[in-house]
Structures are given as C-alpha cells and as structure tokens.
Amino acid sequence: MSDSVATLNPNNFQVNNDAYLGGLLQVGESNKTNFDGHLGSFIEQVRQKSANEVVKSNIPTSKDEAWRFTDLTALQNIDFHAPTKQNLSEVILDGFKLEEAPNSRLVFVNGFYDAKLSDVSALPDGIYVGNLANLDEDKKENVSSFLTKNQPENEVFSALNTAGINDAFVVWVDKNIEVDTPIHLLHIVAKEDLPILVQPRILIVGEVNSRFNVVEYYGATAFGCSDSVRGQYYFTNTATEIHLQENASLTHSRIQRESGDGFHIGLSAIAQHRNSSYTINEISLGGKLYRHNLDILQKGEQTHTNLHGLSMVQGKQIADTHSHVSLNHPYGTVNQLHKYILDDSGHGIFNGRVNVPKLAQETNATQLNRNLLLSPKARINTKPELQITADNVKCAHGATVSQLExxxxxxxxxxxxxxxxxxxxxxxxxxxxxxxxxxxxxxxxxxxxxxxxxxxx
Structure with missing residues (x-):
C-alpha cells in the first residue's frame, strides 16, 4: 500500500504572492491516500499535476471576468484547517434521509466515508455505489479513463479539489442496467471547533444503455434550522464528474442546504455521448456563499440536456450559477430554466453560456433566467449567452427581473x-x-x- 502526500514548496507562492491559496493547498495535501498499484500511481500523478496548477494560480477577484460579481473577501478572511473523522449516530440521519432511498444511500461525513451510516443493499447487481477505495479491481483499472477527464482548465477550485483527492463517492452503472431506485449521495458537515475545508469528490459513470437516478445532497448538522449563523465557518469545495456513454440516461437532483456559516463552491462536469440524456434539478437554499460551475460537453450527436435550477437567497447571502454547454455535434437539444428568489440584501449571479458551432447543425436550444426581487436591497446580475455560428438551428434566450405583481x-x-x-x-x-x-x-x-x-x- 502507498501512503502518499504530494509535496508543496511554500516558496513557489512567492511568484503570485497568494499565500492564502497556498494555505488551502497545504490543507488539502495533508489528506493521505491509501491506494496501491495502477490506481495509486494515477492518483499521485493527478494530485501532483493539479497542485502545480494551483501553485501557478491566484484566488479569483473582480478583475477575473468569470468572478467579477462574486466577492470572495469573506472566504479569504477565514483560516481553514483539515477536518477530522467524526462519529455520528444514526439519529442524525433523520433530518437527511430520503424515504424513497432507505437502502441506497452513501454517506460521507466531513469528507470521510462512513460505512456505518451507508446502506446500498437495495441496489441490484451491475451497479457499484461505494467509495473509491473499495471499488472493484476491474473498475479500478479503468478509473484513469474517467477521473479528472472532465476537469476544466484554469479553474483553481476544481484543481484544488483534485490536489486533495484521498477518496471519492463512486456510482458506476454497467451497460444495459436500468434502476428506478434513487441513489442518494449524502455529504454531511459536522462542524468542528476550528473552521474546516472539506473537499468531496464524486465520480459517476453510466455505461451504454444504462438508466438511473442520483440525488446529490449537501447539508450540515445543526440544532434547529441549519440556516442559522453561529460563527462556525466551514468551506465545502466539491467536484462531480459524470460520464454518460451512448444511450445512457441520468436524472440528477443536486440539493445544497449548507448552514448559514457555510461556503460552498462546486463543479459539475458532464460528458455526454451519442443519444445520451442528462437532466439536472438543482436547488440551492443555504450557504453564506454559493457558487456552482456547471459544465456540459457534448461528445456525440442527438444528446438531450435539461438544466433546471432554483436559488433562494436572503440576508447577505450570495448565490452564483455559471453554466456552460458546448454543443459540438448535430441534432442536440438543450433546455435551461434557472430561477432566483432574492430577499433582504441577497445577491444573485447568473451566467449561462451555450456554444453552437458550425458542426452543431439542427440544434434546438432555449435558455431563460427568471428573477424575483422581494426587497429593494436585493440584486441580481444576469447574463444569458448564446454563441451561434451554425446556420440551421432553433435557439432562444432571455432574462426577466420583476417583483410580485x-x-x-x-x-x-x-x-x-x-x-x-x-x-x-x-x-x-x-x-x-x-x-x-x-x-x-x-x-x-x-x-x-x-x-x-x-x-x-
């Protein structure tokens, strides 16, 4: 067994003078890995490569176009530390359980797999739901074909996540397998005395002709409503990679219910092959600061993509959704509707980009952002984008901002x-x-x- 930690030279950060980012990287790299063989070598390689990317980067500021409306000052004012393993009782699960998935649940607490709280006994043969460390040997040999393959370039937080990989949620559905039981991926933060950095990693693979449903849920332990602000800060920096092979279908429900002290920055990177179907239902109701980067790459013709989102902010919360759909083949369809409800001094940001190059003929794409402002202090920055060079398409986009009539x-x-x-x-x-x-x-x-x-x- 290997027991590896990527090495970091703090002096490297003198080039960019971003000591804070260097501190986050050190926290992530303190997570040891325990993989052997081909998987161990691969994980060491991707961790080191991503660490090198982080070293060359800076924390985004308003000078960066993709972050110009998202203020990370509050995040940078907190010194985060590595989490420790927590032993939670099953009573804690009562507030998180999904009735439709009592025996198809995978639980991570503060980034650590909790076998005691997990139960996947209801799932049929032909589907693996577990952590990366316990993945079947034949699948371990193929992990390098999927893990980090969707990771976007020049995205410092996803690189930071990869540099700290020590385990992961894994859902792997074999070809021709159809399962109606939802797969519940539950990440719980149990707040500690010091602010912690937690970096969940999720890998989902749907092989040819598979059909399945996943609920990705982020929450925190709390007495009473988790929205309460108690000065117990934490940072969830998550990355989810989804690979849908030919004619695969996934319905993905992503629920963010962090506490009022939680910072959440997440990446969902999806690769769709020919005739595949992907639907996301994203609900964001918590967090002090929330940012979701949704990246869809079409890798075959006749793909179908549905993006549904609702973000609700109040107090001084910030919620930011950045989506990017790349259509590189003909006969694709995209339907996107994202809504915001903004109250008090809440701030919402929406940037949705759909690229339709010349190769993507016969594309049908619609994009709409609707925003409801309940307070004169609430604000929204919205920018729906269609970039079209194909000449035989049906595409439309728009945004509305209103109050209750x-x-x-x-x-x-x-x-x-x-x-x-x-x-x-x-x-x-x-x-x-x-x-x-x-x-x-x-x-x-x-x-x-x-x-x-x-x-x-």
Missing part, C-alpha cells in the same frame, strides 16, 4: 386571502415550477417547507 396580490385578496397569504401563494407557485420537477415526493415536500419557512415575514 400588485394586481396578482389584489386578485387573490379579492378571493378572500389576506395579503401575507397571497404573497406566499405566489412565491410557492414560482418555486414549484422547479421543485416539482424532482421525481421524489418526500424531497419535494421537504424543500417546499424550506421555501415556505424562508419567506415567512
């Missing part, structure tokens, strides 16, 4: 509702268009309750 509230009041109930009915309807796309009733109910709680006057 006075005539709609008046209409509901004329039907017997008071002003507060009328307001909440309109907000529930606005959010439900996204939440109701999730195919699990228990999760819909829980998220609907969260939205209602956050909009109480």
């Amino acid at each position: 006075a005539d709609e509230i008046f209409y509901l009041r004329s039907r017997g509702l008071n002003e507060n109930d009328a307001r909440h009915l309109l907000l529930d309807a606005f959010a439900a268009e996204i939440i109701d796309k999730i195919p699990y009733k228990s999760l819909i109910q829980r998220l609907t309750q969260c939205v209602a709680c956050r909009t109480i006057d």
